[in-house]
Amino acid sequence: MASKAERQGRDFIARHGETVFNAGHRLQGDHAHTPLTRAGFAQADEMGRALREALGAKPAITLWASPTGRALQTLAVIAEHLELDLHGANADERLIEIGMGAWGGRYYAEVMEEVGPIIDNATGLFNQPAPGGGEWYDAIAARVTGWLADTDRDSSDRLVIMHGMSSRVLRGVMTGAPILDSANAPVAAGLPQGSVVMIERGVETITHLGTGQAPA
Secondary structure (H helix, E strand, O other): OOOOOOOOOOEEEEEOOOEHHHHOOEOOOOOOOOOEOHHHHHHHHHHHHHHHHHHOOOOOEEEEEOOOHHHHHHHHHHHHHHOOOHHHOEEOHHHOOOOOHHHOOOEHHHHHHHHOOOEEOOOOEEOOOOOOOOOOHHHHHHHHHHHHHHHOOOOOEEEEEEOHHHHHHHHHHHHOOOEEOOOOEEOOOOOOOOOEEEEEOOEEEEEEOOOOOOOO
């Protein structure tokens, strides 16, 4: 991967809007399609308005998203605000959320009845990988680093719609955050759903602070 100073363009990184799993307190992870709620669509609208104000109509920006339905739904709303063609978007598996293995789709409360707390309150991160092939944060760091390497030389800006945990790792990698011992990866601070940050040459600024669930 190129150094932070060498990466071309700016990256606008956003969390998708609230989903039915979020509202129902279910473990979502890499689940392929958990639709947005009305609140989630409203959050996507807020991000779209903020990005339209920041970038104007039809900006020279490449569209990227996790291939999950919730990320693509969020991107569709934002693209409409920016007057961009969603069909030109790139869906990349490396931007997907942390894999939840055997816990995927289950209620948080149900899992915690079996194994105890699974979220570290201090960091908002999982305190253990899920059984049955659950992913850990160093694996996320490896795949997002691969995506960065493939896009370092893109001359245009990039809009990236992804997820709470995976976006924290991507932002951590891009800003040179220290390795968090409990995660074995660089992890940025959590932001509410519906938030957008801009990273340029390793420096992050908040473009829009969302109103959804936090942290993640």
